[in-house]
């Protein structure tokens with residue numbers, strides 16, 4: 001599982017950083033010790049070694065943190081009728097990942113989702129070049145801590161549901177791996193994931209995957225193919 005691999009790497013990097021700090025702290029201690037040796041005898045009772053050790057502690061932790069890439073996994077998704085939610089939650093459980101629900105301020109009702117009704121909200125938005133679905137929260141809490149973002153959405157008329165557009169365009173995915181997935185009645189993922197990658201403009205986007213409703217086993221197998 002990638003999580004373990006990442007943890008091992010993190011542990012290794014922290015170890016390496018700690019070793020570097022010990023070596024440099026050792027050098028510094030020697031230097032300080034030789035500087036401390038010069039003053040008159042009256043100063044000898046001072047705990048000369050304690051101060052440099054404390055001074056090294058904080059920078060050591062900072063150095064280790066800087067050297068460690070974010071290794072958290074987030075499953076972010078929008079779901080109108082629950083199908084994408086089912087796949088997203090299965091992924092999150094399998095990976096022990098956090099979830100973030102992309103939530104429109106004005107939620108989509110059943111009538112809103114009526115794709116056979118030309119007057120429904122989605123039908124109207126489909127033809128609106130200026131559509132913008134305002135979200136309750138664009139950037140997940142602690143977004144910096146995630147190195148991998150699974151991004152789930154339903155297919156609407158062959159494209160990614162535009163309910164996620166403001167999430168995609170409103171976040172900086174630099175340094176993150178983004179793994180798109182979608183659900184649909186029958187349509188393939190098509191170019192929807194590439195379109196989202198272009199909209200984001202940042203992040204390392206991997207090839208996406210389409211699932212049918214309730215295809216939890218397929219999602220589990222897919223995670224295995226991805227190396228998770």
Ligand SMILES: Cc1cc2nc3c(=O)[nH]c(=O)nc-3n(C[C@H](O)[C@H](O)[C@H](O)COP(=O)(O)O)c2cc1C
Pocket residue numbers: 078079080081082083084085113114115122123153154155156157158159183184185186187212213
């Ligand atoms: C507005 C709208 C448009 C849709 N367009 C398509 C489509 O083009 N192709 C398709 O296979 N399914 C289409 N569907 C079906 C959904 O993609 C499918 O039910 C999906 O699993 C819904 O996910 P959700 O339950 O997470 O919202 C559409 C559904 C809606 C509401």
